[in-house]
Amino acid sequence: MTWTWTPAAAWVGAIATFACLTYLWAENPVFRAAEHIFVGLASGFGIVGNWDQYIKPTIQTDIMKDGKFIYFIPIIIGLMIYLQYFPKVSWLARYPMSFWVGYGVGYTLAFQPAVLIKQVVDSYGSKFAVTAKGGGIIFTQTLNNVLFWVFLLTALSYFFFTVKRENKLVGWPAWFGRWVIMVGLGAAFGNTVMARISLFIGRLQFLFTYWLQIKI
Amino acid sequence: MRKELPLLVTILTGLFVIFGHDFAIGEKWQLINSMDKWQSISQAVALLIGAINLTRIHVNHVRRRKAGYIFSLLLLVCMWGYTVLGVIDGYKGVTFRWVYNALLASLDSTIFSLLAFYIASAAYRAFRVRTVEASLLLVSAAIVMLGRAPIGEAIWKGFPDWANWIMRFPNTAAMRAVLIGAYLGSFVTVLRILLGIERAHLGGVGGAGMK
Numbered sequence: 046m047t048w049t050w051t052p053a054a055a056w057v058g059a060i061a062t063f064a065c066l067t068y069l070w071a072e073n074p075v076f077r078a079a080e081h082i083f084v085g086l087a088s089g090f091g092i093v094g095n096w097d098q099y100i101k102p103t104i105q106t107d108i109m110k111d112g113k114f115i116y117f118i119p120i121i122i123g124l125m126i127y128l129q130y131f132p133k134v135s136w137l138a139r140y141p142m143s144f145w146v147g148y149g150v151g152y153t154l155a156f157q158p159a160v161l162i163k164q165v166v167d168s169y170g171s172k173f174a175v176t177a178k179g180g181g182i183i184f185t186q187t188l189n190n191v192l193f194w195v196f197l198l199t200a201l202s203y204f205f206f207t208v209k210r211e212n213k214l215v216g217w218p219a220w221f222g223r224w225v226i227m228v229g230l231g232a233a234f235g236n237t238v239m240a241r242i243s244l245f246i247g248r249l250q251f252l253f254t255y256w257l258q259i260k261i
Numbered sequence: 262m263r264k265e266l267p268l269l270v271t272i273l274t275g276l277f278v279i280f281g282h283d284f285a286i287g288e289k290w291q292l293i294n295s296m297d298k299w300q301s302i303s304q305a306v307a308l309l310i311g312a313i314n315l316t317r318i319h320v321n322h323v324r325r326r327k328a329g330y331i332f333s334l335l336l337l338v339c340m341w342g343y344t345v346l347g348v349i350d351g352y353k354g355v356t357f358r359w360v361y362n363a364l365l366a367s368l369d370s371t372i373f374s375l376l377a378f379y380i381a382s383a384a385y386r387a388f389r390v391r392t393v394e395a396s397l398l399l400v401s402a403a404i405v406m407l408g409r410a411p412i413g414e415a416i417w418k419g420f421p422d423w424a425n426w427i428m429r430f431p432n433t434a435a436m437r438a439v440l441i442g443a444y445l446g447s448f449v450t451v452l453r454i455l456l457g458i459e460r461a462h463l464g465g466v467g468g469a470g471m472k
Contacts, residue, residue, distance in 0.1 A: 054363035061364055065371035069378060081332040083368040084315075085339025090365060092312055092340075093347030093357070099305035119299040123306025127313075136263045139463050141303060143267040144274050146462045148300050150451040151278025161444045164437060189430055196434030204442045222438070224397055229435025231398035232427045234384070235405030241377035244370050251367070 050255040059256040062248055168197055196225045264463050271462070275455050312340065401427050 050058070064079035103120070107113045122141045129138035172194060174186035199222035202215060210216045253259045281293035319333035327333075343360065350357045384402070389395065407413030408424020453459035 048358070048362045050363075054359065057363040058367040061367040062371045065368060065375060068375060077329065077332050078335060079368060080372070081336040082339050083365070083372060085336040086343050086360065086365045086368070088312055088315060088340045089343030089347065090361065092309065092344045093352055095305045095308050096348065097352035099301055103302050115295075116298075116302060119302040120306055122299075123303035126307040126310055139264070139267040140270060141307060142462050143270040144303065145300065146454060147271040147274025148278055148296065150271065150275035150454050153447055153451045154275070154455070155279045157444065157447070161441065165441065168437065189426075193430045193434050196431050197438055200435045200438035201441065204438065223394065225431050226435045226438070227394045227397040228401040228427065228431040229433075231401030232405045232424075232432040233436070234398070235402035235409070235424075236428070238377065238380050238384070238402070238406055239409045241374055241380060244374035245377045248367075248371050248374050 050251075055256045059252060062252060168194065198222075200225045200229070264460070267463050268457055268460060272455060272457065275451075312344075315340070401431070 061079060061082075064075050067073055068076040103116050107116050122144055126138050126141045129135045172187060172190040174183040174190060175181065176183060199218045201222070202218040203222035203226060205215060205219065208215045210219060277293070278296060281296070316337065319337050321327075322330045322333035323337070343357075346360070347354070347357050387395075387398070404420060405424045405427055407416065408420040408422075408427075413420035413424075450459065454462075
């Protein structure tokens with residue numbers, strides 16, 4: 046479904062945008078109203094999405110149309126969580142939690158190692174980057190591969206607490222690993238700032254293009 | 262038994278997910294293939310608990326006329342009004358989507374974009390150069406920010422390349438080290454749960470009557 050900004054929609058969007066931006070001046074009732082409307086609408090959107098994507102198809106298609114009555118069991122499991130509001134039987138609310146945690150445990154042990162092992166194996170592959178014809182070594186790429194390996198090992202050694210840091214074999218790599226982690230975190234921070242600024246530019250573009258109808 | 266049986270459910274469900282495929286347990290009902298669906302259906306049914314708790318808190322605010330209760334009223338009207346609209350109009354209904362695109366999406370992106378301003382003041386406090394580590398954080402963040410903006414390239418053509426290098430090598434290596442540590446931590450935790458040592462998920466639910 047395509048979306049077009051009608052004048053009414055643009056006005057609603059612009060008022061919502063300015064209501065949120067008033068927070069830059071100070072905490073105020075207009076921002077608080079916008080904040081509460083946002084939480085309310087987002088919750089409503091989540092409830093409707095949940096109903097439309099999971100509950101409705103399960104009841105309408107799986108159970109009523111296809112006769113898969115076994116799906117009553119997960120529905121009952123989910124409903125049991127509401128028993129926590131009834132003190133006499135609130136202990137029954139532990140069953141759905143047990144099921145979910147059990148599923149999470151099984152999933153983590155059965156499927157997560159594949160992701161982890163692939164990352165570990167890829168990290169310790171050959172460091173030599175060769176040209177397409179296989180004739181020579183690409184020096185910069187090889188140097189980068191070796192550096193990556195050094196960065197990874199030293200960063201890992203920072204989390205290695207079995208041996209005391211006074212031991213030079215662990216102390217120096219851990220000290221360098223701390224620097225690597227700092228560079229990594231700084232880069233992640235810079236990326237986050239840029240993402241937020243992009244969002245802000247997006248809002249300004251909306252205000253100029255669709256609300257004020259000024260072509261940039 | 263009120264704690265032991267749920268613990269047994271946790272362990273059996275975990276073992277079933279791990280070994281279900283190997284032993285073809287419940288093949289007649291395609292149990293192992295539908296486990297994902299069981300999980301998502303049961304969680305979808307239970308998700309309303311968040312809305313109920315939010316409603317309880319804000320209904321209490323309104324009933325006791327707490328300061329700013331009018332905002333709580335606004336939240337309740339928006340939440341349940343939008344829910345009713347969605348159920349009647351449908352998830353892809355024209356009015357439901359109009360409210361989403363015009364209002365909810367605008368509020369969402371503006372609130373998140375506000376962080377662009379506050380993150381700058383946070384950066385000032387965090388990055389005041391006092392140690393080598395803080396300097397490294399500052400320099401790498403500055404290079405990445407300049408490398409990702411046109412002004413950076415205008416200042417020096419090398420900024421985008423250096424930003425890419427930092428993202429590809431030190432950043433990936435550091436994040437991978439953190440990720441490997443987190444994976445190992447999660448394996449230890451799930452093993453503790455599977456062996457019945459960790460039982461935190463069985464406690465603290467419900468009121469005083471839950472023993």
